[in-house]
Amino acid sequence: MDEEPLWWPVQRLVDAYRSGNAGPLASVPVSINDAFHIEGHVTTLGSFAHASDVARHDSGAVRRLRRAGAVFVGKTNVSEFCQSATTDNLLGPDTANPFDPRRTAGGSSGGAAASVASGTCTGGLGSDGGGSIRIPASFCGLVGFKPTYGTIDDDGGFRAFSPFISAGPLVRCVADARSLHSALSADGTGTNDAPAGRGRRRIAWCPKPEGRPIDADVGDVVAAAVTRLAACGHEVSPTELDFGGWEEIFGPLVLAEEGERRGHLLGGPDELTWYHRRSLVAAEHLDLRVVTAARSALARYRERLDRYFCDYDVIVTPATATTAFELGCRPTAIAGEPVSRLWGAFPFAVPFNVSGHPAVVLPAGFVDGLPVAIQLIGRHGGDTELLSLAEQLETELDIRPFARLSPRWSTP
Template structure:
């Protein structure tokens, strides 16, 4: 079972079909690992052993009877605590909703359930997804599996941490301003931000509505294919990649980047060139994204959660209170202007793809940093406390395109992510290039798993 928890999705499914492995035994192994490891990691807000075992038993009956199995039948899936699972708590990372039981599955969960997935639990998130780290008032922040004293990023930090430490085969996150790609980069996993509307979460949580989408968070790119296929209702089988023209921007908008991060992403660019692609050093016209993002996110927060400031202010995180207060002071003219600028920004970025097939940037400006210690300076330059450590993800939410973080190396023992960006709807190309790059770079994704073995798990 120690080996089974590291198997890719396709190999796990094949072992189930051959009856070499049992979905119940594998699920039990993951639940035991969560029980042993998660007290020191805190990736999960709620573990769902009863639900998981019922789903695993159903999968086992399917395989035993030789019946057609769903694409994710018996595969353990962790869910960000922003998706509703019928009969289970959904806190949204907030003390206000702690213990609130969801009455029905939201759209993402419904599709995963129909595909035979096994729900290991709900993973920690920033309150209402409003931070690029994962701290909230429900308990200590989730640890990064590479160094539990550091942030896993956010807001899908619990999902990233769970996948990296192999507490679940795969996980689902959501990304409205980098919330999949930032924690994927910090935790050394693959994370994909999907194009707007590709993976709807019907009757689900609403936040960053103009920019957000659900997406897969996996140890390897191949595991993201069936997961995204279920979420999007499409087939993403691997295809051969032609020679591409790739725009590489090492420091978008001239922002500083940690030297170790820069070296790792430079190496990824060189690897793509060695694979035969035309990699062109290019400045990207990303300026102006916050003139759109800031007002529209605040407008959304005021509409969806403005009432909480009056009734539950003391139960909210500092950053959520700040957002809601800023929303109260928001100039309606800036909101109207943001709505006007959004399609213009998207047209400007879409024009890049008339010249390039893909874009390449760092996924973040720094590696994972200690809890509560956002860098004030990067490579000797002062940076904004809000976006300074991770300014390269959110422009592509505003642009409405597809983007992924691919592990590309290490700096001082911490993983680094390279961000690949594709036109809206080009998830197939993004997966194919990401998998080619992953194989070429040979990132050691299992190095951290042994660190969290039962014998060596750090004390909580």
């Protein structure tokens, strides 16, 4: 099929304004993560296996953004099949961080984060199945929002992390997150208005979830941001809630789906990244009893974390355990403690993919010139209220991450 330019023709926008049919995102430049389909354009999924695959239709999230009037400026890099928390694949160089190009932008939506942080566009469409919006947002000084599980579906699109994933925005401020979330809502009727009354919130502050190590400077920056929530009049209770058990659910269910959908790639000629090949090999040896147990445990895990919202309105944690690390150099120790290469730097995101609760990260400060973020988690369906609290904290902190970028990257 003939490939139409990625952006809307100017005349189409002019006609929409003249007719009064311009959508709420009319002329807003938005990048599209390469795990979403744009009709007439290649969707690589970060893999040689799909390097020439042209989409025959927009997937659901893209269709809703197009209907809202967004201008698509380009596709952004992802890890292969979105299977890594850093954005590296065999199609090109690793995605670098605009705050320090020697460092990672995070993943799997690292390309989306870099496109927004560098000023290429106003917002980026990402997907979060295991922190893939919130991790790069944290590393790149952005607001990243994972909506309540099941409220935003990319119908007709790529399938992975199916029990856990949601499309969502990476943007520079909470107001923009609200606008994109409204456009992405399944029926297109999501509100773009903050609640009139914010009220006093009961906040559970968990500085070291599951006792996981965190860089001392990162922890201090997040703790200082939490004090601003108390200064706003909210009831902040330092506590340790039990989030354990997510790894035994997340790992088997992700591997089982990868094996079912992409296990055939192991026997083919296509080149695979080492990490995706390892996942497919692990899927081949996965015990079905482990998968069955994980599916059974998923419902219990969600019920257990839901009960915390009887006592609290919001849970607060650090977004990541470190700042962005050098490309290809995941930490194996944090604060003097050994950590797994897989989750050591970012263990605080996945519990809320497994539980399905909405979660937002926003900049809390800096360590050695690199962004540090705080994570807020709300009750199921409480997306609008959660964004309202995030916006209140954003105003109170008044962090301006992009004033610290070099002129090469910064935009007005």
